[in-house]
Each structure stands twice: as structure tokens, then as C-alpha cells.
Amino acid sequence: MTRDNNGIAATKGLAVTLDGVSFSYGEASFRFDVEFAAGRITAIMGPSGSGKSTLLNLVAGFESPNAGKVLIGGIDVDNAPPSARPVSMVFQENNLFAHLPVEGNVGLGRSPSLKLTADDHRAVAEALGRVGLAGKEKRLPRELSGGERQRVALARVLIRDRPVLLLDEPFASLGPALREDMLDLVAGIHAERQMTVLFVTHQPQDARRIGQRIAFVDEGRVAARGSAADFFDGAGPEAFRRYIGDRGGSVAG
Amino acid sequence: MQSTPRPDPRITAGIIALVAITLLIGGAFAGLILEGASGPSSAAAAFDSYLLRVARFTLWQALLSTLLSVLPAVFVGRALSRQTNFPGRRLILQLFTVPLALPAIVAALGVLALYGRAGYFAGILGTFGGGEWPGIYGLSGILVAHVFFNLPLATRLFLEALGTVPADQWRLASQLGMDARSAFRLIEWPALRTALPGVAGLVFMLCITSFTIVLTLGGGPAATTLEVAIYQALRFDFDPARAVTLTFLQILLTFVVVAMLTRLGANTVGDANLPVAPRRYLAASTTEAVLNAGLIVLALLFVAAPMAATVLAGLEADLGRLAGEDAVRRATLTSAGLSFLSALLCVMLSLSLIAARRAVALRRRAGGAMSLLEHAADTGAGFVLVVPPIVIGAGWFLALRNITDVFAIAPVMVVAVNAVMAMPFAIRAVRPAYDAASERHERLCLALGISGWNRLRLVDWPSLRRPLATGFAFAMALSLGDLGVIALFGSDSVQTLPYLLLARMGSYRTADAAGLALLLGLVCLMLVVAADWLGREAKA
Numbered sequence: 001m002t003r004d005n006n007g008i009a010a011t012k013g014l015a016v017t018l019d020g021v022s023f024s025y026g027e028a029s030f031r032f033d034v035e036f037a038a039g040r041i042t043a044i045m046g047p048s049g050s051g052k053s054t055l056l057n058l059v060a061g062f063e064s065p066n067a068g069k070v071l072i073g074g075i076d077v078d079n080a081p082p083s084a085r086p087v088s089m090v091f092q093e094n095n096l097f098a099h100l101p102v103e104g105n106v107g108l109g110r111s112p113s114l115k116l117t118a119d120d121h122r123a124v125a126e127a128l129g130r131v132g133l134a135g136k137e138k139r140l141p142r143e144l145s146g147g148e149r150q151r152v153a154l155a156r157v158l159i160r161d162r163p164v165l166l167l168d169e170p171f172a173s174l175g176p177a178l179r180e181d182m183l184d185l186v187a188g189i190h191a192e193r194q195m196t197v198l199f200v201t202h203q204p205q206d207a208r209r210i211g212q213r214i215a216f217v218d219e220g221r222v223a224a225r226g227s228a229a230d231f232f233d234g235a236g237p238e239a240f241r242r243y244i245g246d247r248g249g250s251v252a253g
Numbered sequence: 254m255q256s257t258p259r260p261d262p263r264i265t266a267g268i269i270a271l272v273a274i275t276l277l278i279g280g281a282f283a284g285l286i287l288e289g290a291s292g293p294s295s296a297a298a299a300f301d302s303y304l305l306r307v308a309r310f311t312l313w314q315a316l317l318s319t320l321l322s323v324l325p326a327v328f329v330g331r332a333l334s335r336q337t338n339f340p341g342r343r344l345i346l347q348l349f350t351v352p353l354a355l356p357a358i359v360a361a362l363g364v365l366a367l368y369g370r371a372g373y374f375a376g377i378l379g380t381f382g383g384g385e386w387p388g389i390y391g392l393s394g395i396l397v398a399h400v401f402f403n404l405p406l407a408t409r410l411f412l413e414a415l416g417t418v419p420a421d422q423w424r425l426a427s428q429l430g431m432d433a434r435s436a437f438r439l440i441e442w443p444a445l446r447t448a449l450p451g452v453a454g455l456v457f458m459l460c461i462t463s464f465t466i467v468l469t470l471g472g473g474p475a476a477t478t479l480e481v482a483i484y485q486a487l488r489f490d491f492d493p494a495r496a497v498t499l500t501f502l503q504i505l506l507t508f509v510v511v512a513m514l515t516r517l518g519a520n521t522v523g524d525a526n527l528p529v530a531p532r533r534y535l536a537a538s539t540t541e542a543v544l545n546a547g548l549i550v551l552a553l554l555f556v557a558a559p560m561a562a563t564v565l566a567g568l569e570a571d572l573g574r575l576a577g578e579d580a581v582r583r584a585t586l587t588s589a590g591l592s593f594l595s596a597l598l599c600v601m602l603s604l605s606l607i608a609a610r611r612a613v614a615l616r617r618r619a620g621g622a623m624s625l626l627e628h629a630a631d632t633g634a635g636f637v638l639v640v641p642p643i644v645i646g647a648g649w650f651l652a653l654r655n656i657t658d659v660f661a662i663a664p665v666m667v668v669a670v671n672a673v674m675a676m677p678f679a680i681r682a683v684r685p686a687y688d689a690a691s692e693r694h695e696r697l698c699l700a701l702g703i704s705g706w707n708r709l710r711l712v713d714w715p716s717l718r719r720p721l722a723t724g725f726a727f728a729m730a731l732s733l734g735d736l737g738v739i740a741l742f743g744s745d746s747v748q749t750l751p752y753l754l755l756a757r758m759g760s761y762r763t764a765d766a767a768g769l770a771l772l773l774g775l776v777c778l779m780l781v782v783a784a785d786w787l788g789r790e791a792k793a
Contacts (some may be wrong), residue, residue: 062696094693099715112703114711250321 012075013039013196014086014163021068021223023058030054030220036213038073038163041190041197042066043211043228045204047243051220052200056166059198060089072164076141083112089166092173096141102128102152103137109156127155131185147178154185165190167199171206182198183209204235216240261616261704267609267626270602274676275571277669278640281648283614288497288651295494303474304482304495308502311478314392314467315460318399323407323453325784327445329410329552331437345553346412349405351560354781356734357402357465358751359774362758362766363559364389364398364470366566373562396606399463403456405556409763410455413439414448433541437504454514461510462641465736469758479503480643484740505597567753567771570764581769584753588733591667591749596729598672600721608686615695642670650741663742669750671732676766678731679724682788687713696710719787722780726784730777 018032036042044052057063058070061082070077077085086111096105103124110120128134129156131151141149150170167186171179187210190197201207206224207214211228215236224237231240271670333342352360367374370388389397418440426436464480472475477485479499508509523609613627649666653659694712698704703712736751743752750773757766 060696062699062702081702082696082699087700089696089700094697097694097697097715099710100711108701108703108711112701113707241622 003100006009012163012194014029015071016164016196016198017057017069017071018058018075019069019071021058021065021070023054023063023065025054025063028220032058032068032222034215034225036196036198038196038217039194040186040212041199041210042213042215043159043207044198044200044215044217045207045240045243046217046223050217052076052217054220055217055222056089056198056200059085060087060166061085064207065094085164086162087159087164087166088162089168090150090157090170094151095156095170098141101137102133102139102141105141105152106156106159109160111252123159124155127158128152130158130190131155147174147182150174150182151185154189156183158189161193161196165195165197167197167201169200169202172202174186179203179206180209186210204232214240218241218243254526261612263605263612264626266605267612270605270609271626274602274673277673278645280652281338281645283649284650284652285497285500288493289501292494297498300498304498304502306474307477307479307482307499308506309703310476311461311480311503311506313397314399314476314478315457315463316578317392317427318396318403318460319453321396322403322456323449325552326404326407326411326452327449329404329548330408330415331441331445333408333412333435333550334415334441335433336542336545336549339549345549346409348557349409349562350781350785351778352402352405352556354730354778355560355774356736356751356777357463357466358400358469358736358754359563359777360401360732361466361469361772362557362566362754362770363563364394364401366562366767367559368394369396373565390470390472392471392474393475395463395467395476398466399460401556401559402466403459404552406453407456410452410553411448413447414444417740418444433538450726454510458507458510458514462507464643464740466640468736468740469755479506480641483643483647487647487650487741493654502643503641503644517708563767563770563774566764566767567774570768570771572768572771575765575768575772580748580753582766584748584750585772586749587664588749588751591664591670592729592732595668595671595732596675596725598668599675599679599728599732600683600725602672603676603683603724604687604717604721606676607680607684611688611691615691639741642674643741645670645673645736646741659745660742660744663739663744663747666742667732667735670738671735672737675728675731678727682724682727683717685718686717690716698764723740723784723788726780726787730780730784733780734773734777 015038016036018034019140021030021032023030023032027054030050032051035247044055046052054063058065059072061070061077061080064078066097069078071077072086087236097108100108103121104114104128107114107116107120108179110116110123116124125137128137131154132232133148133151133155136144136148141152144152153170171182174182183206186197186199192211199206207228214224214226214228214231214236215222216239218239220246223239226236230236234241319647333339333346336342339345365388366372368378368389369375370386372388373389375386388394422440426440429437461478462480463478464484467476467478467481468484471481483496483499483503486492486499498513610627617627649662650659653662690713695717696711698708734751736755739747739749739752740755743749748756750769754766754769754773755768757763
């Protein structure tokens with residue numbers, strides 16, 4: 001890990017590997033055997049209930065596999081609690097504590113006891129500036145728009161500075177224009193930090209806009225993988241084409 | 254390859270709370286069993302005609318109280334649901350929540366101030382009865398007081414049941430031109446019938462374990478229930494063998510009733526929600542409106558009159574002298590201190606159980622059966638409600654009387670038993686908020702590594718302080734007004750306000766008692782209003 005002169009560390013991405021991971025949740029069972037290349041943005045797509053979020057939860061450590069290993073940067077993280085894994089995650093909602101102001105919510109990324117040094121405060125302010133929320137440090141989450149709330153979550157991702165970023169449909173409830181802004185923000189952060197991004201989305205446009213790779217999850221497995229360009233040029237599997245339907249635009253047919 | 258679960262402080266806290274509760278209840282049972290085992294013949298000998306008469310009266314008064322509370326409540330509830338524009342409807346419903354907050358001994362005094370031998374109504378009642386009004390002691394007094402408590406409760410529960418009828422059904426009824434009779438038969442009665450077993454069961458349960466009302470309004474061996482008989486056996490006759498037999502009978506009786514209620518699907522914890530009136534599409538005819546209004550006014554008078562009498566009689570007392578009295582001051586301080594500690598303990602135990610239950614449920618998420626711990630945290634608290642405080646008190650009284658001075662441990666007993674008794678209410682106030690907050694924060698806390706003290710300080714406390722305050726205020730009100738445990742353990746050195754009140758009643762210092770009742774009632778009412786307000790704000 002190297003630190004730049006602003007005090008914010010800059011970390012390269014780490015490869016994420018699920019090695020023979022099996023997991024069951026009630027009736028549903030999942031089996032993942034997949035490696036996500038370091039420093040790339042992979043859009044994870046697939047029907048509802050296919051296991052996209054479960055895959056992210058296994059990487060983040062919210063779920064433990066029944067068998068198999070989760071490796072991040074080649075290291076088995078099975079015994080590490082979520083907070084000790086080199087991972088940040090942004091959820092669709094509830095990324096913020098409603099009773100804490102913006103700077104507190106971001107500051108928790110530095111110290112879980114919220115004891116912040118002057119350096120930490122500077123880093124928080126800088127991260128907020130980077131996501132376009134300068135001057136809104138004292139606001140409460142309810143005083144922010146939906147898009148701004150997700151920006152706060154991204155600011156926390158910046159100061160946590162972990163090599164892997166998991167995005168679980170974080171922009172699903174935003175309008176199209178706002179969503180594009182947010183995607184560009186993610187792409188910008190990725191360009192600076194080169195972290196590994198796993199990005200669950202239902203929107204082909206999202207995947208086309210920032211996705212470098214696509215992983216298609218179907219019935220509890222990673223059914224296909226490839227470059228985004230190939231997938232949207234019709235080289236993807238039949239099931240993927242059926243899943244995205246006509247919305248893919250240039251899908252061959 | 255399954256990683257071993259990390260120890261969660263919430264689960265540890267839950268286990269400690271469960272052990273503490275088990276110790277309190279188990280210790281009482283151990284005391285009873287040991288006492289019974291030390292003289293099985295004398296315990297059996299206590300099984301005499303007196304005991305059977307007491308048992309029969311316990312059931313009889315509970316049955317009558319239930320009938321007299323629940324049947325009118327069906328119609329009052331229906332009337333209130335029909336007359337959504339009745340003047341002061343909201344106020345009436347709020348007034349109907351007051352008995353829930355009022356200590357039983359205060360209500361008993363209110364009933365006496367009204368219908369007693371020297372009550373406000375004695376003159377009129379005497380004229381009607383021809384001759385002098387004998388007062389309302391005995392079965393009639395018990396029934397009036399029980400109906401005072403339970404008619405409003407049942408009414409609100411029925412109103413809530415009627416509130417579950419979808420608005421579309423009412424729209425349909427008005428479109429089809431249903432009259433009041435068919436609307437009752439086809440729409441209202443099915444909703445009421447579903448609620449009926451639960452409501453009746455709850456009221457029966459409350460009446461069968463009612464102690465203070467029977468102690469203060471019942472009279473002589475003809476009108477004594479098992480709980481009062483336990484108290485008398487321990488405090489007056491000092492007949493431990495009889496106390497043991499009575500207690501086992503009481504446990505058996507409650508157990509049978511609870512088992513029956515559970516089969517009926519009754520909810521054994523009363524709810525204090527204020528139902529909102531939905532828009533109605535069916536206008537009541539004039540005759541019906543008049544009948545409804547009459548019914549509502551009658552119920553209102555019945556419920557409001559003892560409260561008014563409490564206030565009037567209380568104001569007649571020499572409040573200034575009372576306030577200056579040393580005994581009153583000491584009792585007030587003792588009451589305040591004990592109920593504060595009791596509420597604190599109650600909230601801590603409840604929160605531990607709620608958090609542990611949630612933590613275990615989260616851990617189980619990936620599938621698998623409910624563990625014993627989760628079951629215990631889930632239903633254990635509800636079970637507490639069916640073990641009457643007198644039973645726990647009696648058990649410990651018997652267990653400790655050979656070891657130590659039972660009156661010296663009064664504070665400990667009062668705090669512990671009242672805390673546990675208030676738990677079902679505190680849990681109801683806190684658990685939904687806790688579970689909702691956990692739903693929002695659990696993964697975030699895990700991801701950011703916020704746990705233990707940091708989590709309590711930064712995350713849980715800010716989102717739970719209001720529901721916790723609600724639970725606290727409610728527990729404090731319950732503890733403040735309780736006469737059950739202190740009646741057994743109280744003495745000249747440890748007196749709470751209700752105990753002092755009982756003593757003043759016993760020595761016929763009625764004015765003093767009325768003054769104290771006013772003070773106690775007001776404090777409890779303020780606490781419950783605060784609890785309600787805090788709970789409402791928390792939801793907003």
C-alpha cells in the first residue's frame with residue numbers, strides 16, 4: 001500500500017477467487033468457481049434470485065461458504081470477519097446511519113469508534129469533495145437526495161481505500177441521468193485507484209457504460225464470462241441474450 | 254470448512270439475562286418444593302373445604318368479571334366504530350387507556366369513594382335500595398373494579414379488530430345497501446368473533462391473577478381468591494403448608510388457563526395502541542345513532558366516574574399535611590428509588606434478550622432449526638406473565654425465611670420481581686425498533702467493524718433511546734403501582750407508597766388514603782403518557 005501526499009492511500013486491486021465455493025440458503029443452493037481479474041470492473045448480471053447478491057455477500061464475508069474457499073489476492077479470507085477483509089461494499093440502500101451526519105458516516109470508514117484525528121477529518125473533507133459533496137459535512141442523511149446519499153457511501157469507500165469494491169445495485173433506485181453521473185463517478189474512482197470492482201446490476205446500459213467484463217450468473221452458478229464488448233455484440237450465451245432481451249440494443253438477432 | 258462463529262457479546266448478554274430470570278423464577282419454585290417436601294402431610298392436610306371454596310371463588314369471580322367486561326365491550330366497541338364523528342371520540346379512547354396505567358389500589362379506592370358505604374353515591378343507592386347502603390365490599394366490589402379495568406381494555410381491542418375490516422368491504426356494503434343489522438352480521442361480527450376468544454382469554458387471565466383488587470375490595474373468607482389466601486397464609490396465619498398448597502393450586506390453575514388460551518390463539522399481552530378511525534361509507538340511521546350514543550355515554554360514565562371520585566376524594570384530603578409527613582416522604586423516596594431500579598433492570602434484561610434473539614436469528618439465517626436459546630429469548634418473556642408475582646414472592650419468602658430476615662430483602666425482591674413482570678411490555682416497546690434498526694445496520698456494522706461498545710454508543714443507542722425510554726417509563730409505572738410483592742415483604746422499615754396506602758386504608762384513615770391515591774395515580778399516569786408520547790415520536 002502506498003500513500004500519496006494527501007494522506008489518502010492508493011491501492012491497486014486484488015484478484016478475487018471463489019474456489020469451489022458452495023453455499024445454501026433455505027431451498028436455494030449455489031456453487032461458484034470463478035476468478036475475477038485484479039483491477040478490472042466486472043458487471044455481474046443475471047435473473048432475480050440467481051445468486052448475484054449471494055456471490056457478493058460471500059466475498060464480503062456476510063455469508064460463510066459451506067465448502068470451498070474465498071481468496072482475495074491469493075489469500076484465504078475464510079476466517080476474517082467482514083471488516084478485516086480488503087473489501088468495501090455499497091448496498092442498494094441503508095449505507096448510512098440515519099442519526100449520524102455525513103462526516104460521521106464517512107469517518108466511520110477510518111475509525112469504527114469515530115475517534116478521528118485532524119488528518120482523518122482532512123481526509124473525510126477531501127473524499128467528500130471528490131464525490132461532489134463539499135460543504136455538506138454536517139448534513140443528516142435525511143437532508144440529502146437519494147443520489148447524494150450514495151455519494152456519501154462512495155466517499156467512505158474512498159477513505160477506506162480497500163483493493164476490492166463490491167457494488168450491490170447501488171444506483172437501482174436512481175433516475176437514468178443521475179445513474180449515469182454515478183457510474184461515471186465510479187469509473188473515475190476506478191481510474192485513479194485501479195481497484196477490483198464487482199458490480200451487480202440489472203441494467204445493460206450500466207454494464208455497457210463502465211463494465212469491462214461481464215459475468216452472467218444463472219441458477220446459482222456463474223454460467224458465462226467474457227468481455228463486455230463480446231457479450232453485447234451477441235457473442236454471449238443464449239441465456240444472457242434472452243435475459244437482456246431487446247434492451248441490449250445491438251444484441252444480434 | 255464452515256468457519257466457527259465468532260462470539261457475539263449480544264448472545265452472552267442474552268444468556269446472562271436468561272440465567273438471571275431463570276434463577277428468580279426457579280428459586281421461587283425450589284423454595285415451594287422444599288417447603289412442600291419438608292411436610293408433605295401438612296401440605297396435603299391443607300387441602301380442605303376452605304381451600305376448595307377459595308379456588309371456586311377465584312374461578313367464579315373471574316368468569317363473571319370476564320362476562321361483564323367483554324359482552325358490553327363488544328357493543329361499546331361497535332358503537333365507537335360506527336360513530337366516527339362522535340364528539341370527543343378521540344378523548345374517550347384516550348380515557349379508556351387510563352385504567353391500564355392506574356395502579357389497582359388507586360382504582361379500588363376510586364370505586365370505594367364512589368360506591369362505598371360512605372361513598373358519593375351511598376345516598377342515592379340507599380334511597381333506591383330502601384334503607385342504608387351497606388357499601389360495595391365483596392363480590393360486587395370486585396366485579397365493579399374488574400369491569401372498570403377490563404371493559405375499556407376489551408373495548409379498545411374490539412375496536413382494533415373492527416379496524417382490520419378493509420375499507421373496500423364497507424364501500425361494497427354501502428353500494429349493496431346493507432342495513433345496520435346485515436352489516437353487523439356479515440361484516441362486523443366475523444371480525445369481532447375472531448377477536449373474541451383472545452380478548453376474553455386475556456381478561457379472564459387478568460382477573461384470575463388479580464391480587465390488589467380482591468385484597469382491598471374482597472371481604473372475609475367468602476370473597477377471597479387464591480392469591481389473597483396465599484398472602485394471608487404467609488402474613489397473618491403463618492401457615493407455610495397451606496401457602497404451599499395454595500400456590501401450587503394457583504400455578505396449576507394459571508397453567509391450565511394459559512394452555513387453553515394458547516390453543517385459542519389468544520394474545521396474553523394487552524396492547525396499548527390507539528386505533529385510528531377509518532373512513533366509513535355506511536351512515537348509521539338516527540335510531541341507531543341514538544342507541545350508540547347512549548351506550549358510549551354509559552360506558553364513559555362507568556369508566557370516568559371512579560377516576561373523578563379519586564380526584565375529588567384526593568383533593569378533600571389534607572394534602573399539605575400529608576406531604577409534610579415523614580412516613581409519606583420516606584415511602585415516596587423508597588417507591589421512586591425501587592421503581593427506578595426496577596425499570597432500569599427491566600430495560601436491561603429486555604434489551605439483552607431482544608439483542609440475543611436477533612443475533613441468534615441472524616446467525617441462523619443460512620437455514621437450520623431455531624435453537625433453544627432463540628426459543629427461550631422469544632417465548633420466555635411471554636411465559637413470565639403467567640407466573641403471578643405473588644407466587645414468586647411466596648416461593649422466595651418460604652425459601653429465605655429460615656436463612657435470613659425476609660423483610661430485609663424486600664428491596665431486592667421488589668426490584669427483581671417487578672422488573673421481570675414488566676418485561677413483556679418493555680419487550681413489546683423495544684423489539685420492533687431493535688429489529689428494524691438491526692435490519693438497516695447489521696451488514697454495515699459488520700463491514701465497518703463497528704461492534705461491542707462502539708456499536709452500542711454510535712449505532713444502537715441513538716436509534717433505540719426513545720423506545721427504551723418508553724419501556725422504561727412503562728416499567729416504572731407498573732413497578733410504582735404494584736402491591737403484590739411489597740404486600741408480602743413490606744414492613745415498617747421498608748414501605749412503598751402502595752404499601753403505605755394499604756396501611757392507611759386498614760386503619761380507616763380514608764382521607765389519607767385518598768390523598769395518597771391521587772398522588773400515586775397522577776405519577777403513574779404521567780409516566781404512561783410519557784411512555785406513549787415517546788413511543789409515538791419514535792414511530793414518526
